[in-house]
Amino acid sequence: MSTLVLIELNSDQVSANTRAAVTAAKLLSNKVDALILTNNSNYAKSVSSIDGIDTVKLITDDSLEHVSSEVASKLVSDVMDGYQYLVAGSSTFSKNILPRVGALLDVQPISDVCEIKSSNTFVRPLYAGNIMATVESIDPTIILTVRSTSFEHAPDGGSAPIEQLTVDIPKSNSSFVEIQESKSERPELTTAERIVSGGRGLGSKENFELIEKLADKLSAAVGASRAAVDAGFISNDYQVGQTGKVVAPKIYIAVGISGAIQHLAGMKDSQVIVAINNDPDAPMCRMADLVWQVDLFEAIDDMLKH
Ligand SMILES: Cc1cc2nc3c(=O)[nH]c(=O)nc-3n(C[C@H](O)[C@H](O)[C@H](O)COP(=O)(O)OP(=O)(O)OC[C@H]3O[C@@H](n4cnc5c(N)ncnc54)[C@H](O)[C@@H]3O)c2cc1C
Structure with a gap:
């Protein structure tokens, strides 16, 4: 065989x-x-x-x-x-x-x-x-x-x-036009050991930049929920979940992400999950190893300072 x-x-x-x-x-x-x-x-x-x-x-x-x-x-x-x-x-x-x-x-x-x-x-x-x-x-x-x-x-x-191998290359009815890919200095999402992921809780594209700052501080990749992507905070290359990327980092920090099953499907195999959320009943908090129940802006501010 x-x-x-x-x-x-x-x-x-x-x-x-x-x-x-x-x-x-x-x-x-x-x-x-x-x-x-x-x-x-x-x-x-x-x-x-x-x-x-x-x-x-x-x-x-x-x-x-x-x-x-x-x-x-x-x-x-x-x-x-x-x-x-x-x-x-x-x-x-x-x-x-x-x-x-x-x-x-x-x-x-x-x-x-x-x-x-x-x-x-x-x-x-x-x-x-x-x-x-x-x-x-x-x-x-x-x-x-x-x-x-x-x-x-x-x-x-x-x-x-x-x-x-010597083969005849078949003719194709389609031809390549252009590739548009996002380039980043950060670790690649699907193989990163650390991911900082942001959700709708961030509230705006400008606020989502805090996730990128935190990721850079921790040498982590950036991830996002679909709600954050749909709201235009970041491009869909960064979406984690059922219809996004599947990841299994050593640490996954979910900031302002409720933890819908479609999101959990993409990150539940992470070794350590940290939820930063002000709602202790959010499914992400139930799944997480560590829950920081706090306003996410305070949490990010704290982490960026230290
Ligand atoms: C077919 C299908 C496929 C899907 N695929 C995906 C997928 O691949 N990936 C994905 O992510 N979703 C996917 N979804 C969408 C999914 O169902 C959820 O709608 C989405 O994950 C919600 O994103 P969110 O957690 O960012 O937003 P929300 O559910 O709105 O959660 C926001 C969270 O932020 C918290 N929060 C708000 N403000 C603050 C604050 N100031 N401080 C602290 N916490 C705060 C809230 O307590 C809440 O828990 C899919 C849905 C369908 C139907």
């Missing part, structure tokens, strides 16, 4: 999601290969050094710099011959490609896997994480995306050989 891991690169770096996928793949089979679709063959080196990868399969072409999901899914499904599993980290990258691979191979992908029970049985969240479903696959080929927060991130330490 062998497993193919679809590699997601952030610039030339292997994403944290992908490292979690390699760890999950190693739990499934002894042979784990990695597939990279890229315009730059140099990127294969960082993948070959991940511990646990047997062979790096490389498809390079200039057109793959911003590969469309139609093209990527066709290339991945063609390489799947002989593999029992296809694994990728849960992200917009894999959400874009793996369902199409599933359609091409006529199998049902299983997304957001949090635990591997056996070779065909997996645990995944339902209803915003309120239920953990154990699902069994009867498909001959099993396609999984795995949660980055549920598996260790495979470290460097390997030296897998790189095999260049």
Whole structure:
């Protein structure tokens, strides 16, 4: 039994999601290969050094710099011959490609896997994480995306050989136009060890800047509730929750966030949760390890001073 891991690169770096996928793949089979679709063959080196990868399969072409999901899914499904599993980290990258691979191979992908029970049985969240479903696959080929927060991130330490694949790149009906991404000096939200997250309680975009100041003081990433995003306090790149990012930092400081189930779904695996809220009955206060029942502006002022 062998497993193919679809590699997601952030610039030339292997994403944290992908490292979690390699760890999950190693739990499934002894042979784990990695597939990279890229315009730059140099990127294969960082993948070959991940511990646990047997062979790096490389498809390079200039057109793959911003590969469309139609093209990527066709290339991945063609390489799947002989593999029992296809694994990728849960992200917009894999959400874009793996369902199409599933359609091409006529199998049902299983997304957001949090635990591997056996070779065909997996645990995944339902209803915003309120239920953990154990699902069994009867498909001959099993396609999984795995949660980055549920598996260790495979470290460097390997030296897998790189095999260049010669394939015809299919034509696509869509073409890349532009990418707009927010750049930040702060830690990346999904892999940060500390997160300061703000909610509607902040009251305005100007006040939300206090969250950013506090995050900078604590070398933390900034997060937000959907209410804060919808109110225009910050862009939706920072939203944590069911329809935002899933995070599991060492410490999550929730400032003026009530703790609706859709928000908790994205941060409940944090190691230590601190709620700063003036309502002790807010669900966030019930979930938190530490509750600071105070006006949030006083709390932030205090923390910025010391
Ligand atoms: C399909 C669906 C998907 C959703 N996905 C998400 C998601 O991914 N992420 C998400 O966050 N939400 C999501 N939501 C929205 C979610 O249901 C809540 O509406 C949202 O999380 C509320 O945000 P909030 O806690 O900032 O606001 P509120 O619920 O209004 O809470 C504000 C909190 O601030 C406190 N507060 C106010 N002023 C102060 C003060 N001066 N000092 C101290 N405390 C103060 C209040 O006590 C309150 O607890 C989703 C909803 C739906 C229906």
